[in-house]
Amino acid sequence: MARLRTAVSAVVAFTLLVVAWELAKAVLPEDGVRIGDTRVLPRTDDAAMPHVWTVLARFGEPEVAGAAAQRTVGEAVASGALFTLGLALGGLVIGGVLGAVLALAMARFGLLERALLPWVVLSQTVPLIAIAPLVAGWGGKIAILGQPWQPWTSVMVISSYLAFFPIAVGMLRGLTSPRRADVELFRSLAAGWWTTLLRLRLPASVPHLLPAVRLAAAAAVVGAIVAEISTGTRGGVGRLIIEYAQSATGDPSRMYTAILGAAVLGLVAAAAVGLLDLALRRYRGSVA
Structure with missing residues (x-):
């Protein structure tokens, strides 16, 4: 029943977004609303805000008119999205492992937490668009097991950079969430640090970890798309956004498909x- 409510809520939210979009086109002036020389509300003409049904119709049209091997815009977007999804999930796994290891180390050694946590937070203040060219440039000089660095590898690394932070912080909070009385009980039973970790700290961290992983998944997708745009990596939906934006003057609705x-x-x-949520359902009710 909870899954059904979630699905219905998603459909209702999408419907309300479509209604708000079309209502804005119907009510607001095509040139937007200005106060003096400042536009406070965007333009609503077809060049800036095409109708929703116009955008949906573009999915069935050929991507390149007159090409020998025809591919629809929908097929191009689906292929690019799958490519980007693979890189984002790879970045999520890499970032998740790094974040979990870092959280375990900081939870184990208080001095390490005080030394590293400020730098972990500070790392997220660096603009991603400035990091992407550096990673691509450094990667071009690296060969792993004799294999040259691929452009998609840079995208995955940048995606993991955004994913590791919420997991590291969320898991650290979860590992330190058990009550002092519970920790003292394990100590009184002569339980070592690893036993306490497996039997107390890890189960207690699940309610904090699951929201962090959801946030990390969204960040990994954003990181992959921005990295594709910044590094010019072909094959993903980020590259499609750039390519379709270049033709937005003549066909703005195509950019909205990407x-x-x-x-x-x-x-x-x-x-x-959500699959991870199902696997860890038994721990979701753990209390700190």
């Missing part, structure tokens, strides 16, 4: 995290 594909991609990543 943006809609990126939005659906985020929902798919969140649904994938």
Whole structure:
């Protein structure tokens, strides 16, 4: 029943978004609303805000008119979204492992937490668009087991950079959430640190970890898309956004098909995290 309510809520939210979009086009002036020389509300003409049904109709049209091997815009967006999803999930796994290891180390050694946590937080203040070219440049000089660094590897690394932070912070909070009385009880039973970790701290961290993984999944998708745009990696939905934006003057609705594909991609990543939620359902009610 809870899953059904979630699905219904998602459909209702999408419907309300469509209604708000079309209502804005119907009510607001096509040139937007200005106060003096400042536009406070955006333009609503077809060049800036095409109708929803126009965008949906573009999915069935050929991507390149007159091409020998025809591929529809929908097929191009689906293929790009799957490519980006694979990189985002890879970045989520890498970032999740790094974040979990870092959280375990900081929970084990208080001095390490005081030394590293400020730098972990500070790392997220660096603009992603500035990091992407650096990672791509450094990666071009690296060969792993004799294999050259691939452009998609840079995208996965950048995606993991955004994913590791919420998992590291969320898991650290969860590992330190058990009550002092519970920790003292394990000590009185001569339980070592590893036993306490497996039997007390890890189960107690699940309610904190699951929201962190959801946030990390969304961040991994955003990181993958931005990295594709910044590094020029082909094959993903980020590259499609750039390519379709270049033709937005003549066909603005095509750009929105790629943006809609990126939005659906985020929902798919969140649904994938739901599998982890099901696997850890028995621990969701753990109390700190």
